Amino acid sequence: MTNPPTTARPGRGRPVAFTADARTVFLDAVAAGAKLHEAAQKAGVSRNVPAQHAKDDVAFRAALDQARATGRAIRAQSMPHGESRYNHGGCRCTVCCSKATAARTARRREAAEPEEEAAQPIPLTGRTPGSSPSFLLARAS
Numbered sequence: 777m778t779n780p781p782t783t784a785r786p787g788r789g790r791p792v793a794f795t796a797d798a799r800t801v802f803l804d805a806v807a808a809g810a811k812l813h814e815a816a817q818k819a820g821v822s823r824n825v826p827a828q829h830a831k832d833d834v835a836f837r838a839a840l841d842q843a844r845a846t847g848r849a850i851r852a853q854s855m856p857h858g859e860s861r862y863n864h865g866g867c868r869c870t871v872c873c874s875k876a877t878a879a880r881t882a883r884r885r886e887a888a889e890p891e892e893e894a895a896q897p898i899p900l901t902g903r904t905p906g907s908s909p910s911f912l913l914a915r916a917s
C-alpha cells in the first residue's frame with residue numbers, strides 16, 4: 777500500500793482562524809501556567825485549533841513547547857510542599873522528603889498487614905453447586 781506523504785497540503789480543509797494576536801494570547805496564557813484548553817478559551821479559539829496549528833507550523837510548535845515548559849515550572853512552584861510535589865514537582869526539600877517518606881511508609885505497612893475484614897471468609901449464601909433443583913426432583917420421584 778502506498779500512502780501519500782503526510783505533510784500539510786495547502787488548500788486542504790477549512791483555513792484555521794488563529795491570528796497572530798490570538799497566538800500571542802494563547803502562548804502567554806500557557807507560559808503563565810494555564811491548561812491548554814483554558815489558554816485556548818482565553819485566546820478565543822476552539823481547544824483543538826492550537827494543536828492543529830502546531831502540526832503545520834514548526835515555529836509555533838517550538839514556541840508552544842517552550843511555553844508549556846515554562847507553564848509546568850510555574851505550576852510546580854505554586855504546588856504546596858508535600859508528597860505530590862515530591863512525586864510530580866521533583867521537589868527534594870526537607871518538607872517534601874519527610875512527607876513523601878511518611879506516606880510511603882504508611883502504604884507499605886498497610887500492604888504488609890492486611891486488614892482484619894479482608895481475612896474473613898465470604899459467607900456462603902444460597903445453594904451449593906452440588907444441590908441443583910433437578911437433582912432434588914430426581915431423588916423425590
Ligand SMILES: [Zn+2]
Nearest residue numbers: 857867869872
Ligand atoms: Zn518541597
